[in-house]
Amino acid sequence: MNSSSDLSRLELQVNPEDIPLYTTVLQGGILVKARAGIPLGSFLDALPGFNHDYIVNVIQTIFLDGTAIDDLETPIEGDHPVLALSAAMPGLAGAILRKNSYHAALRTTVTERRDHHQQGSITITLKLFNSIARDCGPALLAAGIRLNAAVLRGFCSTHPTLAAGLRHIVLDGRPITADSMSVWLEQEQTITLIVREAAND
Amino acid sequence: MTDKIFRINMTDLTTGIEDVPAAWAGHGGRGLTSTVVAAEVEPTCHPLGPKNKLVFAPGLLSGTLAANSGRISVGAKSPLTGTIKEANAGGSGAQFLARCGCKALIIEGQPRNDRWYSLTVTPEGVVINEENEMIGKGNYEVVETVTARLPGKPGIITIGPAGEMRMAAANISVKDPDGGLRSCGRGGLGAVMGSKKIKFIAIDPGDGKVDIADQAKFRDANRAFAKALVDHPVSKALGQYGTNVLVNIINEAGALPTRNFTSGQFDGHDRISGETMHDTIVARGGKPKHNCHPGCVIQCSQIYNDADGKKLTSGFEYESIWAMGADCCIDNLDHIAEADRIMDDIGIDSIETPVAFAVAMEAGVLPFGDGPGVCRILREDVAKGTALGRIIGGGAGAVGRAFGVTRVPTVKNQAIPAYDPRAIKGIGITYATSTQGADHTMGYTIATNILGVGGKIDPLTKEGQVELSRNLQIATAAIDSTGMCLFIAFAALDDQTCLPALIDLINARFGTSLVGDDVVNLGKSILKTERAFNIAAGFTSVDDRLPEFFYTEPLPPHNVVFDFSGEEIDTFWNF
Ligand code: SF4
Numbered sequence: 001m002n003s004s005s006d007l008s009r010l011e012l013q014v015n016p017e018d019i020p021l022y023t024t025v026l027q028g029g030i031l032v033k034a035r036a037g038i039p040l041g042s043f044l045d046a047l048p049g050f051n052h053d054y055i056v057n058v059i060q061t062i063f064l065d066g067t068a069i070d071d072l073e074t075p076i077e078g079d080h081p082v083l084a085l086s087a088a089m090p091g092l093a094g095a096i097l098r099k100n101s102y103h104a105a106l107r108t109t110v111t112e113r114r115d116h117h118q119q120g121s122i123t124i125t126l127k128l129f130n131s132i133a134r135d136c137g138p139a140l141l142a143a144g145i146r147l148n149a150a151v152l153r154g155f156c157s158t159h160p161t162l163a164a165g166l167r168h169i170v171l172d173g174r175p176i177t178a179d180s181m182s183v184w185l186e187q188e189q190t191i192t193l194i195v196r197e198a199a200n201d
Numbered sequence: 202m203t204d205k206i207f208r209i210n211m212t213d214l215t216t217g218i219e220d221v222p223a224a225w226a227g228h229g230g231r232g233l234t235s236t237v238v239a240a241e242v243e244p245t246c247h248p249l250g251p252k253n254k255l256v257f258a259p260g261l262l263s264g265t266l267a268a269n270s271g272r273i274s275v276g277a278k279s280p281l282t283g284t285i286k287e288a289n290a291g292g293s294g295a296q297f298l299a300r301c302g303c304k305a306l307i308i309e310g311q312p313r314n315d316r317w318y319s320l321t322v323t324p325e326g327v328v329i330n331e332e333n334e335m336i337g338k339g340n341y342e343v344v345e346t347v348t349a350r351l352p353g354k355p356g357i358i359t360i361g362p363a364g365e366m367r368m369a370a371a372n373i374s375v376k377d378p379d380g381g382l383r384s385c386g387r388g389g390l391g392a393v394m395g396s397k398k399i400k401f402i403a404i405d406p407g408d409g410k411v412d413i414a415d416q417a418k419f420r421d422a423n424r425a426f427a428k429a430l431v432d433h434p435v436s437k438a439l440g441q442y443g444t445n446v447l448v449n450i451i452n453e454a455g456a457l458p459t460r461n462f463t464s465g466q467f468d469g470h471d472r473i474s475g476e477t478m479h480d481t482i483v484a485r486g487g488k489p490k491h492n493c494h495p496g497c498v499i500q501c502s503q504i505y506n507d508a509d510g511k512k513l514t515s516g517f518e519y520e521s522i523w524a525m526g527a528d529c530c531i532d533n534l535d536h537i538a539e540a541d542r543i544m545d546d547i548g549i550d551s552i553e554t555p556v557a558f559a560v561a562m563e564a565g566v567l568p569f570g571d572g573p574g575v576c577r578i579l580r581e582d583v584a585k586g587t588a589l590g591r592i593i594g595g596g597a598g599a600v601g602r603a604f605g606v607t608r609v610p611t612v613k614n615q616a617i618p619a620y621d622p623r624a625i626k627g628i629g630i631t632y633a634t635s636t637q638g639a640d641h642t643m644g645y646t647i648a649t650n651i652l653g654v655g656g657k658i659d660p661l662t663k664e665g666q667v668e669l670s671r672n673l674q675i676a677t678a679a680i681d682s683t684g685m686c687l688f689i690a691f692a693a694l695d696d697q698t699c700l701p702a703l704i705d706l707i708n709a710r711f712g713t714s715l716v717g718d719d720v721v722n723l724g725k726s727i728l729k730t731e732r733a734f735n736i737a738a739g740f741t742s743v744d745d746r747l748p749e750f751f752y753t754e755p756l757p758p759h760n761v762v763f764d765f766s767g768e769e770i771d772t773f774w775n776f
Binding site for chain 2: 021024027028058060061063066067068084086087088089090091092093094096097103105106107108110127129130131133134154158159161162
C-alpha cells in the first residue's frame with residue numbers, strides 16, 4: 001500500500017513465530033500518503049488489516065497530533081499530521097483519553113490550529129500501539145510500509161536477538177547479509193520495509 | 202473462624218486479641234486502616250513516635266477464592282506527608298492474615314531500648330521475637346532466610362534498610378508466592394514500621410480458613426465476577442503488556458512528565474515502552490504475564506530477566522518505569538530494571554525515589570540520563586545511609602529543599618506520579634485534593650454512572666469536572682475497602698455485571714444485604730474520615746494545591762498550564 005518505487009525496498013523473510021515481534025516497529029511510526037482532509041475513519045478503512053467493525057469497536061484510543069479524538073469523521077490535515085492508535089487503556093488517564101468516554105470532560109482542551117481547506121496529498125505518520133499493532137501489523141508489514149530508517153535502526157537495537165531468526169534479507173531484489181543491512185540502514189533516510197514469512201527452504 | 206483484632210504493644214512488648222467493634226465490622230482494607238487510625242491516633246503526633254499506630258488490614262474478601270481479592274492495606278500517619286495514609290500491595294500477606302482470622306493487626310507504642318524484633322502471626326495470636334540476624338539486610342535476603350528458617354511457606358511482610366533508617370520514602374514489602382516482592386509503596390510507612398523496631402512479620406495461617414456465609418451464592422457471584430474481569434479489553438491489555446502499556450499512550454498525549462517535569466514527551470519512549478519491554482521479556486525467557494497473588498485473573502505483573510536470562514525484577518510497573526525512565530531521562534530498560542531491583546531490596550518507594558533523583562539531576566548532583574549513576578547512588582548512598590542517601594531517601598521534597606530547587610513536583614510533600622496534570626487536568630484535581638498527597642490511585646476509574654454517583658452538573662464546566670473527580674474518589678475509596686486489586690476498577694467496573702457481582706460476593710461472604718448505595722456511602726464516609734484527620738493534624742485547603750510551576754510553566758508540546766483556581770478546587774469538599 002505504501003511501497004513507493006523511488007525508495008529502496010528492504011524485505012525481511014522471517015520465521016512465522018517472529019512476525020508478531022516485528023509489529024513493535026510500528027510504535028515508531030510509518031509514513032502513509034493520503035488526500036488532505038480525509039476523514040480519519042476512511043483513512044484507516046483503506047489500510048491493509050483494518051475493517052470498519054475493528055475501527056469502531058477495538059480501536060478505543062486515538063490521538064491526532066497528540067489530541068485525543070472521539071469522532072471518526074475528524075479530517076486529517078496539516079503539514080505533518082501524526083495519528084496514533086491504541087486499544088482501551090487502563091487507569092484514570094486511560095479512561096479520560098478513551099474515545100467518547102464518560103470521563104472525557106477531564107481532558108485538557110488544546111486549542112486547534114487546523115487549516116480546513118487544505119488541498120492535495122499529505123504524508124501521515126501513523127503509529128500503532130499495543131494490540132492494535134499485533135492485530136493489524138502483520139498485514140501492513142506484508143504489504144510493505146514506508147518508514148524512517150532511524151525507526152528501524154532503533155527497533156533493531158532494542159530487539160538484538162531477532163537477527164538470529166532472519167532467514168533471508170533482500171534489498172531491491174538482491175540478497176544481503178545482516179551486517180550489510182546494518183551498514184546500509186545507517187546511510188538511509190526513508191525506506192520501504194516488507195516483513196513476511198519465509199517460505200520453507 | 203471469627204474475625205478478630207490482633208493488637209501488639211511494642212512499648213511493653215505485649216500482644217492481645219480483641220473482638221471487632223461493631224463500628225468497624227463493615228470495613229476492610231483502606232476503609233478499616235483509615236477508620237482505626239482516625240479513631241486511635243492523635244492527629245498531631247509525630248509519625249515516627251510512640252503515639253502513631255501502624256495498621257495492617259486485609260480486604261473484606263481477602264482469604265477467599267474471590268478473584269483478585271488479595272491486596273493488603275497498611276495505614277498510619279505518614280512521615281512523608283503528615284496526613285493519614287494508606288498503601289496497599291499484593292503478595293500473600295492479605296490472604297494469610299485473613300486465614301489467621303485477623304481483621305486488623307494494630308501495632309502501637311515503641312520499644313524503650315535499641316533492640317529489634319519480628320512478629321509471628323498465627324490463628325492463635327501474635328508472638329514477639331527479638332531479631333538480630335536480619336537487621337541491616339535487604340528485603341530479598343530477609344525473604345530467603347526467613348522462608349528457610351520457618352516451617353511451611355510463611356507469608357512475610359518486611360522492611361529493608363531504608364525502613365530501619367526511617368527514611369520518609371521507605372516502603373513495606375510483601376512476599377509474593379514466587380519469593381518476589383510487592384510493595385506498599387507510598388508515604389513512608391516503612392519508616393513507621395522501622396520506628397516500631399519491627400524488621401519483619403511472618404504469617405502462618407496453618408489450616409485456617411475464612412468463613413463464607415453462603416457458599417453457593419459466593420461461587421456463582423465469583424464466576425460472574427471473574428468472567429467480567431477476564432472478558433474486559435483492558436484486562437487483556439494488562440495481561441499482555443502490564444501497566445507499562447501506558448508509556449506510549451501518555452507520551453502521545455504529551456502528558457509523560459520528562460526531565461523533571463519540563464516536557465510532556467520523552468524521545469526515548471519507544472525504548473522503555475510496554476511493547477518493547479514485552480518483546481525483551483519474551484526474548485530473554487522471562488514471563489510477560491504473572492500474578493502477584495494466587496487468584497488474580499488479570500496478571501498484570503511480569504518477570505523481567507537480564508541479558509543472561511537471570512531474573513532481575515518482577516512487578517515492573519508503569520509508574521516506576523516512567524519515574525526512572527522519562528523523568529530521569531534514562532532510556533535503558535536494563536538500567537531501570539536494575540534500579541527497580543535495588544529499590545525493592547533497600548525497601549524504598551519506586552515512585553518517590555526516582556522523582557527525587559530527577560530533582561537531584563536538575564540540581565546537578567548527577568546528569569540526566571545517568572542510569573549507572575543512579576544505581577551507584579542507590580547502592581552506595583541510600584542503602585548505606587550517607588548524607589546524600591538520606592536526602593534522596595527523604596523524597597523529592599527533601600531533595601528540593603536541600604538543593605534549593607524550585608521545580609519540585611509534590612503535593613503535601615508526596616511526589617506527583619506519571620501523568621502531568623497540565624496535559625490531563627482531571628488528574629490534577631485528584632492530586633490536589635487527595636487526602637494522602639499526590640496519588641494517581643486515589644481517583645482510578647470506576648464508571649461513576651453505574652455506581653450511581655454520576656455527575657449532576659455539566660461536566661464541561663470546571664464545577665462539573667471537580668464533581669466528576671470527587672465521584673471517582675468516592676467510588677475508589679469504596680473499592681479500596683474490599684481488598685480488591687484496584688486494577689479491577691479500571692478493568693471491569695464499567696461492565697454492568699461486574700459491580701453487582703462484587704456486591705454479591707461481599708453479601709455472600711458476610712450474610713449481609715448491601716446495595717450499591719451502601720457502597721457509595723462507604724466511600725463518602727472513608728473520604729470524610731480521612732479529611733477530618735488531616736484537618737485535625739493542621740491541614741487546610743491551602744494544602745490542596747499543585748506546586749506553582751504547574752500554573753506558570755507551559756508544558757511542551759501542547760504548551761498548556763493547569764488552570765483550576767484555589768476556590769474551584771475547594772468545591773471538591775462540598776458534599
Ligand atoms: S492485576 Fe496485577 S496488581 Fe492486580 S492482583 Fe493481578 S497481578 Fe496483582
